[in-house]
Amino acid sequence: METVSFEDIAIVSCGTMSLELNALRDEGFLNTDTIYFTTPGLHQDIPALETQLVEKIHKAKEHKDKVIVVYGGKFCYVNVDNPLRKMSNIIEEQGPGVGRVNATHCMDMIADEATRKQLALELAGDENVWWMTPGWVKFKDLVFKGWDKGIANENFPKHTGGAIVLDGIGFMDKYMTDNPEAFLDYCDWMGIPMQAAPVTLDRFKSLLVEQANALA
Known part of the structure; x- marks a missing residue:
C-alpha cells in the first residue's frame, strides 16, 4: 500500500469508527495528532449530526488546513425534512481543504x-x-x-x-x-x-x- 503522511491532516469522524482510527494511530499508520469524534449513533438525530460535524470540522481547521471526514454518504445522513440536502452538501459548505472518505456507511469503509x-x-x-x-x-x-x-x-x-x-x-x-x-x-x-x-x-x-x- 502507498505510504502517505497524515501529519498535516486532521480527522473528523463519527465516534462509531473511533476504535479503528485509534488502532491505526497506535500502529503508526495514522500519524496525525488531531482527531475529533462526534457522538456515535447520530444518524438517528440528523440536526445533532450536522451541528456536531460542522463544529468538529471548524475546530479541526483551527489546527490543520486539511481535514478528512470519516462519515458515510448515502446512509449516514438521511434528512427527511430536506431530502435534497446530502452529506456532500455539508462537506462542500466547509470550503477547500475538506474531503470525505468515499464510502456509503461505516461497514462499507471496512468491507x-x-x-x-x-x-x-x-x-x-x-x-x-x-x-x-x-x-x-x-x-x-x-x-x-x-x-x-x-x-x-x-x-x-x-x-x-x-x-x-x-x-x-x-x-x-x-x-x-x-x-x-x-x-x-x-x-x-x-x-x-x-x-x-x-x-x-x-x-x-x-x-x-x-x-x-x-x-x-
Whole structure:
C-alpha cells in the first residue's frame, strides 16, 4: 500500500469508527495528532449530526488546513425534512481543504459490497445479514438510542443470516471473553445470533490514503 503522511491532516469522524482510527494511530499508520469524534449513533438525530460535524470540522481547521471526514454518504445522513440536502452538501459548505472518505456507511469503509456479499455467502449461507462494526457493539446504547424491544423485533429478525461484525481490530474475541453475558444479552435483544468476521483494515487505509492524496 502507498505510504502517505497524515501529519498535516486532521480527522473528523463519527465516534462509531473511533476504535479503528485509534488502532491505526497506535500502529503508526495514522500519524496525525488531531482527531475529533462526534457522538456515535447520530444518524438517528440528523440536526445533532450536522451541528456536531460542522463544529468538529471548524475546530479541526483551527489546527490543520486539511481535514478528512470519516462519515458515510448515502446512509449516514438521511434528512427527511430536506431530502435534497446530502452529506456532500455539508462537506462542500466547509470550503477547500475538506474531503470525505468515499464510502456509503461505516461497514462499507471496512468491507466493500463485493466483500460483504462473499462473507454473507460464507458465514450466513447468503441469507440477509445485519452488518455491524465493533463500534456498533461497544456503543450499543448510543447507536440504538431510543430503540425498545418492539423496535428491535421489527428490524432484526428479518435478517435471517444474523448479525455479522466486520472486525478488523480483534475486538469481538476479547468482548465475548470478557463480557459473555453482555454478548448473550445483545443477541437476545436483537433476536438473532451475532458472529465476527475477521477482516483487515486495508480498505479503510486505502480510503484514507485516497483522500489524503486528493487534499494534497
